[in-house]
Amino acid sequence: MNKRPLILRTLIVLVVVGVFASAIHPLFERDYYETFLGLLVKPADPEEAKKVQADAEKLVKEAEALRKADPNLFQSQALLKAADDSGVDLTKMVKGSDLEDNRDVMSVIRKHASSSIRLGLDLNGGVEFILQLVPDEDLSKELGGEQTEAEKQSAAERQTNFDRYRDIAIETLRKRLEGQKIFEAEIAPSGDSYVSLRAPVVAKDEKVKLMNLIKMSAKLNFRMVHENNAQLVSGITPENEKNFVPPFGYELMKTSEFRPGQAPLVTYYVVEKMPKMTGKDIVSAHANKDQFGQRMIMLAFNSRGAAQFAEVTRENIGRSMAIVLDGQLYCAPRINDAITGGSAQITGRFSEEECKSIADALVSGSFPFQIKIDAVFDTDPKLGAANVANGIWVGVISLLAVAAFMCIYYRLSGFIAVCALALNIVLVLGALAAFNATLTLPGIAGIVLTIGMAVDANVLVFERIREELAAGKNLRTAVDLGYSRAFSAVFDANITTLITAIILMYVGTGAVKGFAVTLSIGILSSLFTALFVTRLIFDYLFAYTKLQKLTMMQFFKNAHYDFRAMRGKVFALSGILIVASFVLFAVLGRGMLGIDFTGGTQVSFNYVEQIPQEQIEKALAAAGYEGTVTYKYNAIDGAQEMEILVRGDQTGRIDSTASPKDLLLKLLNEKFPQAQFSGGLESSVGGLIGREFTKAAFIAIGLSIIGIGIYISLRYEFTYALSSILALAHDVIISLGIFLATGRTVSLTVVAALLTVIGYSINDTVVIFDRIRENRNLGTCKTFDENVNLSVNQTLNRTILTSLTTFIVVFVLFLGAGAAINDFVLIMMLGIVIGTYSSICISPQLVSLWHAKEPAANNNNVKAVKNSEPKKAAGESK
Template structure:
């Protein structure tokens, strides 16, 4: 175990070198990265919007809007086709996904089928797949009645096309803003995620990407006055639209479109040479120029309207034919307004108007504060962990610290190479990785110390310690890896980021703890030829204590049962402080531009907006305030309207540092996805432990973990801490930590069951608890040191999250000792349960019993 062939040594350190190479660009400024040769990696770890500031939006395309659009389109096609053939009909109408009409003369049925054949022709869905979709089917009645059904397959195809088109249009619009590295991607069957780092004006972004931008040029109908049209219906072939003026001016327009935005070739913002007002100049393509020129030739002296999304921007009078295919739009624009309109027209129109169902905005100042706080907390936490490991294990602590440093470097390298984004839940994954990495080294060192106290030579003790710790390390990390994989596939957003970071951390932990640490120990043995282990204060935590843990089980079971019941009762009767992630609504963090935040004045100003329950409280510094607004109950758009009102009231006196808006659609999905993810992870871990150990161990691990989750939920109820998506990530971290701790204990119980077949189970469990007690104490202390640094120095945003983590570590340590192990007695576990040792166990026992001295010149 302690001999490494030269090629293995080269491979180990080559892996470390590659990791350092991929991680180093994160320390370089952009100018240095740009000057690096292409052969050298220059990808960096992207920071999430919660760390660097920016805007996260989730848009939804409404399928019902598509149905109505297709219904109108099919009806228009039917009307056009029948008129072209001179076929009389009556009762043309559309409802649901069906268009129907009746022929005046049933003898025209054959001609009707021929005229409508283009509607029922299958369309190709892809060049590579070669599939086809029939969008419309026709049923014919005996009395000349025709029914056209819009198929679900056709709607699915149209929705997929609309999503793809919307993504491209939005990307074109955002690219025009000059932002860096925006993310625009599809999610599911009807969603689009838009993330723009560093953007400080979310309202402008929403206006830019939420506007359909359908541009049309239509003639103004001067034969009827607007007063007549307002008092009665507009004449057939006309419609009543309003201008963008304040107050809006009504216009009666011909529904016939002269030309549309699809014929635009270019649009640019500029200034009118006469008035110096901002305008938008445009240029048509050949077809558009021809149509526009012909229309202006035929209508000199008449006004025509430029219409954007059913609003009249401008209605100039045609003084002379416009034959050059270009023109200008004026309409009291601001400079930004003219530029944004030009961007919209160049990028093209959206096929459907999107709805904003989720918004998360973090101002650049808050992002900078989060990064600064995270750096300080990370440095302090690292110093505490490194110092503690050195004090506990002396020189061996230095080896563990070096392995931990390389571990974190490899995690950062992997995230950088994958182009992953580091968020606050991702930091939680790294914290758990640190805990597991330290735990793995503590397991190895404690095993070595046990073997040395058992009378083995130093080399034999180190070799046996690594062998015995390997199975425990693998079991503990595999259970956490299972949870991470399931959370990645079933979770969403921050939960997936947590899962990716955790999965990478598990792989790097096994590598650094079992391979890299073992190589460094072998190198130390070969160079120094020590006679004894250089242990620090950890030597005072002896594995041969005789604490009667099982005698205390009646008290611990009673206490835990009472607390769990109380937690469930409180959860059922007291309203948990659910965040907007789960109940919808809005959250706004503001900072006073001057002086301290006036909580009372903010509350008074917002109470006049009729937004329902509005809570205002201090948050962090005296200049900061946190505003919570209940769900508006009017759908996803109502939440956006509420935020717009709040911004208008506060933006003169306060900087908007953070905005989170979650509509009812997303809040329900997040709650469901988070619950399913946690339950599925527990089920998969149950199966693994059942297969790897015995059914008693599997049930014991799940009961202990469920105990920790329920108590954590009770803690949220009692303390009133906000329960949001980050809280789910905290619970998942607690699950991972608790399982890791429990599996370590169970692994020692399983080993002792094989070794002491006639020992009474309570006595055997006591012995196992005492043997693993030093490892439990040391791991818990190091993890708590890292968490306490985050709690005191990580900033207000992280505080509630870290509070749950600290509580989880304490309760997880308690449950692994006082719940997970004693419950095996209740399940009638007997020493003979594992009497049939598998081949692997026999080999391990034989190898341990006959460990040969290691050649110090080749170790």
């Protein structure tokens, strides 16, 4: 054997694994100040090194003093203020590249202090902002704020208009967070004029970044500076600036430039209050640098904005134009000539992080509101610590069960597959860390699916090797042929699922996008480990051992079931289940939608002893409430709250003296007297799923199905594509119908699980289609009908085996992972069973019906096959 390719391939594996494995570190968040001290430069001169260390420790002490005086300050804010007030240039003290400002240093420290993998709200909790939306003056007029009583709209009409603008603000916030790669935020209306925004964070100080991003209205104004500005501001100093009285229609604004070792340089401008134009016509914005390395934000206008900007600059040549964003003056460049190119730029004191945030905010849109942050809470994981711990242990146990099964069934080959599976998990986690993805429960759905697909790829190869060995090939030849002949099935099965993932990733939002990111990473990783790594291990065994034999178990030896004879009964059963599911959908109506879609009543209580979330949710369910429980903690005033979100309108439960809050308080104190629940607030909360979110989800699912159909049409035929799409619809409808029949409701995690069902089912179906195509090209059977039946039987071992291994993982989760993820796991179980059933009995039989009158082969060289009816039970093939 040529060892050079072997060594080269080994190096490729080591490099790939090394890169992604290193990305996982650190797994847990570190203290901000300790991280800062750990990033200090180490000068060669010991005395200079001691001075840097001493200066850094002095800054930390000053920052702690600032935080003690103002508990609202985060560590990063306090350290930045301490450094700026002292004129300390942190860029000279901290290791890093492209550090131009102390704010850049804060970003570097925050990144190093953060844990490598961002966990979602359901797994790790996060932060919640209660945002008050205060309409701007123009919006207030539109909502009826400055009309006579006779002219004012009704309260209902004003609220409808306000709700419409609030929905726009919510979707704008969602886009901004997605621009920062935070796809799993939960944003919902809360009360009449509030919005609740929850987001996962990997470091406590990341809340500062989120707060700044959220508060940014992204209102960009271009205002003119007074013609006699230099004369007007000549005597202004920081001490007397408050005494300055600007001319009518103007206001005093200033910029601040950091200078190492000196006080900041403050420059004053007298600026018109009324803008000449706004930034509403901006179509793109991105961070850039000028020839001197100074950061700036480049803007591009649409045709209307470009014409207006050209007119404004043409009329004001020789004057300075103030560029004001959200009330802050960033720069005031002098207009030397008319600017007709439809572009502008904002310069000023930006960190790289701030540049990107501002650019994202300008592109995502401005708010018709001023946003006030009313409260900030740290939130516990939705699933609860016990549920998360149980989920981890159960996941480990299920993976060990799959590993044991593979080793027992495939012996040495199974052990090789398990090694590849372990490597696959490392690569997936490393990629999540490297790409700043967030791991949530839907993301775990993607990992579960990729584990199943990784096992599936190995099973396809091993079953092909078994067939080649049974045909009399020696082991090395059988392995070569096994990998080459299984490649098309493995490739097609993974590509069809990847099509779904990519479309969902670019069109979907929220949890759907999080699921798609994880799934895409997992597919590419499983292809690499199953086809590249396992083959490399086999090559090492052939090169350095005397391996001559592979032993494997086998469920079905020469399976020859007559699936054609079952066709009528199978179609009838599926038809009954589909009709029953649609009847159930019609009867339930909106009643089948969970809190994520419908919203409900939110109640919060104070407590003395914390009760596990799962116990409270069980007590609520027993009393007929569908609700979720979250514990929140306000770091500023130390307040602790338990928040309950109950699905739907609770007015039907209310008598003349009790409110939903009173009813829940009485119920919980009776069930858990030790908690001593008291006080509390009550408000209505909208669903997490807005119009734009819902539209994007439907578009994503529709496009993914179309994409799968196009790919299968190109690789096979249109009838194959149509059959697979009908089978996918069959699987989703029946799985959802049975799920709802158990009394459960549809949530975001259920949607993610249904997407997993689509991916899993199409994977199974394509493998069978691949064998039908191969047998058709070989001319193995006389009729197409016989070809389909033979192909299903030939792939039966693989179909049952991969379904069984994935089912083991999900079933162990169902038994031990707790009630919090029970819905998610149940629909996964249903999807595996129904998807396997449709892959064997529905999609191949639909293809067979459409091709019933065609010959089985594509050529005239059809092999003779004994004309006998197949057995209706397992037996030896003739």
